[in-house]
Amino acid sequence: MRNSLIKSSLNIYIAGYGCCKQEIIASSGPIYDVSRFGVSFVNYPENADVLVFQGFYNGKGLKKVINIYEQMIFPKWVIALGKCALESLSYEAEENTILYEFKKRLKIDVYVPGCPPRPEAFIYSLLKLIEKP
Amino acid sequence: MEFEDKKNKNVVANNLSENVERNLEYYFGTNIDSFYNSGRDIYFETGYEDLFVILDGLKNKPDFDFNILSSVKYKEAGNFLLISLFSFEKTISINIKVKNSISFSGLDIKNLIISLKKLFENSSYFSDRDYLKDIYNDAVIFSQTPETLDTFDIYLSLNDNTIKDIYLCDEISRYNSRITYEVKEINKLISMVNNLNYKAGIYPELCFCLGIESLLQIKPPKRSTYIRMLLCELFRINCHLSYIADMSLVLGNMAAFNYALTDKEKILNSMEFITGSRIIPNFIRVGGVKKDIEENVLEWIFKLIPQAYKNIKRIEDLFTSDVIMLEKLRNSGTANSKAAKESCVTGPNLRASGVRFDLRKTANYLLYKDIAFTIPLGRVGDSFDRVLIRFKEIYQSLKIINEIIETMPLGATSKMINPLNLELYPARIISAVESPFGIFKLYIDIKENRTIEIIPIGSTKNNIILCEKTLRGCSFDELLPVVSSFAIESPEMY
Amino acid sequence: MLILLQKIGYIILILGINLYVVSYLNNKIVSRVELRRGYKGYKRGGLGFPFSSSLKYIAKGTPFSIWDIFIFVFSVILWSVVPISFNLYIIDSEHNLFFALVLYVMLLIFKVFSVSYSKYNFIISNFLRKTTQTLSLLIPLLFSVLSIIILNKSLDFKIIVNSQYQVWNAIYQPIGFIVFFISIILQVKLMNLSDYNQFIITDNIIKEGEGISKLTSRFSNYLIIFFLITLLNILYLGGWQKLFMISGNIMIAIKFYVILVIVVLLERSISGISSINKLISLNYKLLLPLSIFNLAITIVFFILRNVYFII
Numbered sequence: 001m002r003n004s005l006i007k008s009s010l011n012i013y014i015a016g017y018g019c020c021k022q023e024i025i026a027s028s029g030p031i032y033d034v035s036r037f038g039v040s041f042v043n044y045p046e047n048a049d050v051l052v053f054q055g056f057y058n059g060k061g062l063k064k065v066i067n068i069y070e071q072m073i074f075p076k077w078v079i080a081l082g083k084c085a086l087e088s089l090s091y092e093a094e095e096n097t098i099l100y101e102f103k104k105r106l107k108i109d110v111y112v113p114g115c116p117p118r119p120e121a122f123i124y125s126l127l128k129l130i131e132k133p
Numbered sequence: 134m135e136f137e138d139k140k141n142k143n144v145v146a147n148n149l150s151e152n153v154e155r156n157l158e159y160y161f162g163t164n165i166d167s168f169y170n171s172g173r174d175i176y177f178e179t180g181y182e183d184l185f186v187i188l189d190g191l192k193n194k195p196d197f198d199f200n201i202l203s204s205v206k207y208k209e210a211g212n213f214l215l216i217s218l219f220s221f222e223k224t225i226s227i228n229i230k231v232k233n234s235i236s237f238s239g240l241d242i243k244n245l246i247i248s249l250k251k252l253f254e255n256s257s258y259f260s261d262r263d264y265l266k267d268i269y270n271d272a273v274i275f276s277q278t279p280e281t282l283d284t285f286d287i288y289l290s291l292n293d294n295t296i297k298d299i300y301l302c303d304e305i306s307r308y309n310s311r312i313t314y315e316v317k318e319i320n321k322l323i324s325m326v327n328n329l330n331y332k333a334g335i336y337p338e339l340c341f342c343l344g345i346e347s348l349l350q351i352k353p354p355k356r357s358t359y360i361r362m363l364l365c366e367l368f369r370i371n372c373h374l375s376y377i378a379d380m381s382l383v384l385g386n387m388a389a390f391n392y393a394l395t396d397k398e399k400i401l402n403s404m405e406f407i408t409g410s411r412i413i414p415n416f417i418r419v420g421g422v423k424k425d426i427e428e429n430v431l432e433w434i435f436k437l438i439p440q441a442y443k444n445i446k447r448i449e450d451l452f453t454s455d456v457i458m459l460e461k462l463r464n465s466g467t468a469n470s471k472a473a474k475e476s477c478v479t480g481p482n483l484r485a486s487g488v489r490f491d492l493r494k495t496a497n498y499l500l501y502k503d504i505a506f507t508i509p510l511g512r513v514g515d516s517f518d519r520v521l522i523r524f525k526e527i528y529q530s531l532k533i534i535n536e537i538i539e540t541m542p543l544g545a546t547s548k549m550i551n552p553l554n555l556e557l558y559p560a561r562i563i564s565a566v567e568s569p570f571g572i573f574k575l576y577i578d579i580k581e582n583r584t585i586e587i588i589p590i591g592s593t594k595n596n597i598i599l600c601e602k603t604l605r606g607c608s609f610d611e612l613l614p615v616v617s618s619f620a621i622e623s624p625e626m627y
Numbered sequence: 628m629l630i631l632l633q634k635i636g637y638i639i640l641i642l643g644i645n646l647y648v649v650s651y652l653n654n655k656i657v658s659r660v661e662l663r664r665g666y667k668g669y670k671r672g673g674l675g676f677p678f679s680s681s682l683k684y685i686a687k688g689t690p691f692s693i694w695d696i697f698i699f700v701f702s703v704i705l706w707s708v709v710p711i712s713f714n715l716y717i718i719d720s721e722h723n724l725f726f727a728l729v730l731y732v733m734l735l736i737f738k739v740f741s742v743s744y745s746k747y748n749f750i751i752s753n754f755l756r757k758t759t760q761t762l763s764l765l766i767p768l769l770f771s772v773l774s775i776i777i778l779n780k781s782l783d784f785k786i787i788v789n790s791q792y793q794v795w796n797a798i799y800q801p802i803g804f805i806v807f808f809i810s811i812i813l814q815v816k817l818m819n820l821s822d823y824n825q826f827i828i829t830d831n832i833i834k835e836g837e838g839i840s841k842l843t844s845r846f847s848n849y850l851i852i853f854f855l856i857t858l859l860n861i862l863y864l865g866g867w868q869k870l871f872m873i874s875g876n877i878m879i880a881i882k883f884y885v886i887l888v889i890v891v892l893l894e895r896s897i898s899g900i901s902s903i904n905k906l907i908s909l910n911y912k913l914l915l916p917l918s919i920f921n922l923a924i925t926i927v928f929f930i931l932r933n934v935y936f937i938i
Contacts, residue, residue, distance in 0.1 A: 005686050008679040017283040019331040019412055029394030030662040038666055061305045073687045385899025391661040458898050
């Protein structure tokens with residue numbers, strides 16, 4: 001009941017920089033309109049429900065993403081978007097590295113392949129999230 | 134007598150790089166190795182001991198007069214150090230690489246950059262500046278979602294709502310921008326190069342292919358150069374429209390944001406018709422272009438041009454008629470032509486300050502000499518000029534596309550080159566291209582074991598230098614619009 | 628006693644329906660200006676959007692402070708003094724206009740205190756600046772209200788409305804009407820009502836807050852808009868006067884919604900205000916001299932009519 005209330009108007013926080021971000025911003029334009037599903041973009045992690053993980057990262061960038069994820073309030077979801085993000089997640093990480101900690105703490109719900117994924121793919125992944133019980 | 138003097142001047146002006154080459158041989162002939170002259174970029178190597186003698190001579194002697202330091206690029210874990218100088222009167226840049234006879238440690242490079250400060254002022258910006266995070270500690274703004282503000286953090290020291298000092302920290306966006314591939318996999322390299330400047334999708338590919346074509350002395354057919362020019366101008370319009378969308382987002386005008394995104398979709402559709410993808414084209418090859426364009430696509434683009442002109446004119450009227458946006462942009466963040474030249478900024482940021490320098494006119498690459506277009510200039514150099522000049526460049530690009538489609542020649546689209554049969558001898562080259570963010574250069578190193586290595590040299594560091602200089606003394610409310618008007622982005626900052 | 632309860636019920640019903648309709652209209656009008664569709668909903672259309680977007684603030688924890696209770700109570704008590712129609716008010720005295728303005732100023736001051744519990748110090752200083760801007764926007768508003776009091780010679784809403792049975796006050800005082808209208812638009816702009824695309828931190832300041840405090844701030848913002856537009860109706864546009872055959876209550880609804888649509892559209896036509904300088908120059912160089920000029924002219928006419936009997 002509570003989850004369905006939250007999912008009817010989601011808040012999205014985009015972390016990182018890269019090519020995939022252009023397609024997300026294009027999806028918030030009037031042609032691929034994402035706000036007709038009630039979705040809006042925010043800039044504070046405390047108000048966010050969904051974290052979008054895309055683009056290029058080095059060690060300090062990953063630390064920031066872990067920081068942001070821990071500031072978000074339960075219930076929360078994570079979408080991994082783009083080929084660069086999926087590549088770093090698909091291999092096993094050695095211990096005592098930041099990637100190992102990152103994989104331990106974050107739980108990812110949706111994986112979206114593409115380089116970059118089209119705006120329709122991003123909207124489709126959001127709808128899959130909303131339908132999931 | 135006057136007629137003869139003018140004749141001599143023209144002859145001298147066309148052979149400036151040859152004059153510089155002759156002077157270099159005369160003064161420093163014994164200390165220079167592996168020389169390469171590509172018209173507007175001169176490259177050579179020296180040893181670690183002879184560096185300062187050469188730099189002193191290049192700056193102070195009247196024959197040379199290269200007094201602006203444009204970039205210092207070093208990699209600690211690979212013994213690589215490259216210094217490049219520039220002069221605006223001659224429009225030539227000199228790139229000096231230090232040879233690998235001595236292995237560098239971090240301390241050697243830091244001492245070198247500190248000692249460079251006696252000759253050039255800008256050298257302190259290229260060293261390690263992370264100690265400033267503890268000093269400029271009054272306010273910290275972390276990276277945010279709009280695309281002009283997401284690759285750096287801002288550290289400020291304030292004095293009651295005016296900015297005393299500022300440090301744009303790019304520790305998030307430092308990564309190993311160094312690519313090596315084998316010669317036979319050169320087409321894979323072309324698809325990987327685009328990560329270096331992901332917004333301007335085609336310019337890194339073009340830079341790489343132009344460099345190898347100048348090495349091998351290959352001249353691609355005429356139709357392929359026209360197709361390359363068409364794609365260049367389409368990507369330029371795309372970049373400028375996304376800049377306009379981000380600026381209207383930062384300033385708070387949501388109508389202009391949405392109008393810019395609709396106009397961007399039409400251009401992305403035309404790019405998709407030609408190349409097959411919207412952002413990373415992977416279309417240019419050594420010796421030409423991957424595929425041919427059909428007639429329907431050219432007619433579709435030809436009909437699109439007057440509509441695009443009207444729509445973008447409507448967005449410009451929104452910017453110039455909104456009183457509150459003008460108040461935020463006008464007379465804030467003014468950069469003189471002198472300050473822009475000292476920090477060696479290139480691209481639309483330089484032209485907004487009033488300096489006329491465009492690689493499409495000075496270095497004749499890609500048959501731009503057959504097409505008529507002008508270069509717009511700004512008057513004052515404030516952030517309103519930087520926004521307006523992007524509109525003017527879009528109109529010029531539409532004019533160029535119009536003329537390209539009308540005079541497109543028939544013929545082949547590529548010289549069929551099999552990368553398995555390529556024989557490249559060891560050499561080092563630098564090639565440059567005018568991208569919508571500045572001049573984008575690539576250092577290409579072909580080694581003896583048949584591998585190619587690429588290191589990018591971009592223009593974002595120079596934008597950071599100019600941004601920090603203009604923001605000292607401004608009020609805090611002007612911070613975000615001014616910083617986002619400089620368009621500091623791309624991950625090859627380090 | 629029963630009549631009192633009936634009146635309270637009618638007031639709450641009308642306010643509730645207006646809240647729902649206005650939040651729905653705001654979403655649709657703003658999105659049409661930007662060539663979008665607005666909230667269409669995944670399964671059942673966009674009719675449940677105001678409920679879901681407001682209840683969502685409670686779904687994730689409920690921190691609140693004492694000031695939220697004050698804001699909620701004061702924004703509702705306003706409507707005991709301001710009449711929506713000719714008999715829908717609770718306190719009947721001759722000085723209703725004065726009470727309404729006092730309650731409005733106290734509401735704005737309470738909104739300042741509610742942000743002092745925020746985590747980010749930077750936001751407090753910026754929020755204080757913005758509320759002082761809203762309070763400074765009240766000064767030309769008060770001058771124009773003063774000129775109407777002098778025109779109609781009373782502080783009572785009923786007398787003001789009844790004296791407009793032939794000609795509306797907006798024709799006698801066009802300058803005051805324009806000043807009032809512009810200050811409404813600027814106050815609505817500072818509230819940042821549309822929830823869409825708030826990307827930048829420094830402009831997102833007024834929407835700070837979690838849980839119930841965010842709900843109350845949004846609730847009070849809408850009720851402030853209603854209050855200002857009904858004031859405009861009553862003081863300048865004739866309130867609940869009849870127009871040929873159409874009854875007074877229907878005229879109120881028509882005037883209210885026409886002015887609301889115009890305010891929302893004009894608010895979207897200017898970009899976000901984030902610095903004081905432009906507001907100060909607009910306020911003190913344009914609005915304040917105009918309202919003082921208006922006041923001076925009404926005083927001159929008042930003296931000539933009632934003291935010297937010339938006009």
